[in-house]
Amino acid sequence: QLRVASLTNIEDIEFAEDKSMRFRATVVTAPEFELPDYKQIPVQLPETTISDEEVEAAMERLRDQSADFVDVPERALQMGDFAVVDFEGSIENKAISEIAPQASKNLHGGKKFWLHLAPENFLPKFCEQLIGLKPGEPRLVIVDFPNDFPVKELAGKKADYAVTLREIKEKVLPPIDDALAAKLVPGKTLDALREMIEHDLEHGKEHDSERAKEAQILKYLHERIQVELPPALLQNETRRALADLVQRNRERGVTDEMLKDKEKELIDAAAGMAGHRLKTNFILHRIAEREKTQVTKEDLDSRIRQEAARYDISPDKMRKELQQRNALDDLAEQLLLGKTLDFLKANVSIELTKEPAVKEEKP
Numbered sequence: 001q002l003r004v005a006s007l008t009n010i011e012d013i014e015f016a017e018d019k020s021m022r023f024r025a026t027v028v029t030a031p032e033f034e035l036p037d038y039k040q041i042p043v044q045l046p047e048t049t050i051s052d053e054e055v056e057a058a059m060e061r062l063r064d065q066s067a068d069f070v071d072v073p074e075r076a077l078q079m080g081d082f083a084v085v086d087f088e089g090s091i092e093n094k095a096i097s098e099i100a101p102q103a104s105k106n107l108h109g110g111k112k113f114w115l116h117l118a119p120e121n122f123l124p125k126f127c128e129q130l131i132g133l134k135p136g137e138p139r140l141v142i143v144d145f146p147n148d149f150p151v152k153e154l155a156g157k158k159a160d161y162a163v164t165l166r167e168i169k170e171k172v173l174p175p176i177d178d179a180l181a182a183k184l185v186p187g188k189t190l191d192a193l194r195e196m197i198e199h200d201l202e203h204g205k206e207h208d209s210e211r212a213k214e215a216q217i218l219k220y221l222h223e224r225i226q227v228e229l230p231p232a233l234l235q236n237e238t239r240r241a242l243a244d245l246v247q248r249n250r251e252r253g254v255t256d257e258m259l260k261d262k263e264k265e266l267i268d269a270a271a272g273m274a275g276h277r278l279k280t281n282f283i284l285h286r287i288a289e290r291e292k293t294q295v296t297k298e299d300l301d302s303r304i305r306q307e308a309a310r311y312d313i314s315p316d317k318m319r320k321e322l323q324q325r326n327a328l329d330d331l332a333e334q335l336l337l338g339k340t341l342d343f344l345k346a347n348v349s350i351e352l353t354k355e356p357a358v359k360e361e362k363p
Contacts, residue, residue, distance in 0.1 A: 036224040040349040043216040048205040069169040077133045082169040089161045100153040133165040242270035288340040295335045
């Protein structure tokens with residue numbers, strides 16, 4: 001059986017009077033490989049029960065987020081305080097904003113900048129040099145940037161920061177009681193809030209457990225299957241993965257100059273992601289073929305309704321948009337791979353452990 005994975009180099013397209021079409025193309029075939037036993041794949045998963053300690057830790061985090069910050073006018077700054085400062089950095093009397101304009105604005109300086117005084121917080125030895133300041137007082141802070149500092153213009157340099165302390169703030173935590181619960185979730189008592197927290201934590205553990213199960217299944221299959229990926233498909237998938245990586249980095253604020261500096265790293269990462277993704281797809285397609293897994297019209301209609309609700313448009317409009325982008329086949333493939341993974345997850349051999357769920361490995 002010839003398994004066609006893709007057609008490339010399509011040319012010499014001809015349309016006949018009977019509306020048939022002829023063309024020349026290069027056929028890319030799916031690689032041949034043997035499937036290992038894929039039922040009862042062993043996976044290790046943690047228990048999803050929630051302890052009282054976990055609920056209390058989550059409650060403490062919510063309490064911390066509800067803290068008030070009060071002025072401390074009558075004493076000097078000390079570790080643990082929050083300092084509100086004006087500061088400006090320079091190297092040899094030249095502003096850091098000019099030396100490294102693409103760097104984070106917090107490296108340049110700022111006005112009314114909030115800084116939690118803690119050892120090793122912010123810049124090297126910055127907080128330690130502010131101890132003893134009182135509101136309104138200035139101080140020169142000297143920062144030695146390490147040689148491996150990620151902003152190359154600053155790496156290995158000594159910087160001067162002119163700092164003026166505006167205010168000292170102290171964090172005050174509220175008591176854990178019904179009033180805090182009502183503030184966090186109007187109408188809820190402390191007991192009801194704890195129940196909500198327990199439910200959310202349990203849901204989170206179940207989600208992590210499913211991801212860990214999926215990661216271990218794929219790791220098991222990848223380790224037992226050797227496959228030579230079609231170069232044309234691998235190249236296309238690498239391009240797609242690279243475009244995704246670049247877009248995600250830009251959304252995080254990474255500049256094109258910084259992306260250029262990491263070009264080889266990005267290409268290598270994209271190639272690894274592409275190879276892993278492509279191999280996964282071939283494996284899951286082969287299992288789907290053996291198990292006669294299919295995507296029904298109802299499956300596709302249901303997913304289109306979900307996507308339509310996500311973008312707040314009608315299902316008909318969603319379908320038309322997918323058709324215009326020739327994306328229906330891609331959606332059907334996603335559903336097929338998802339159903340195949342669900343089949344594998346439903347047929348694993350589970351060993352419960354006390355350890356946290358294994359996070360999904362990035363290729």
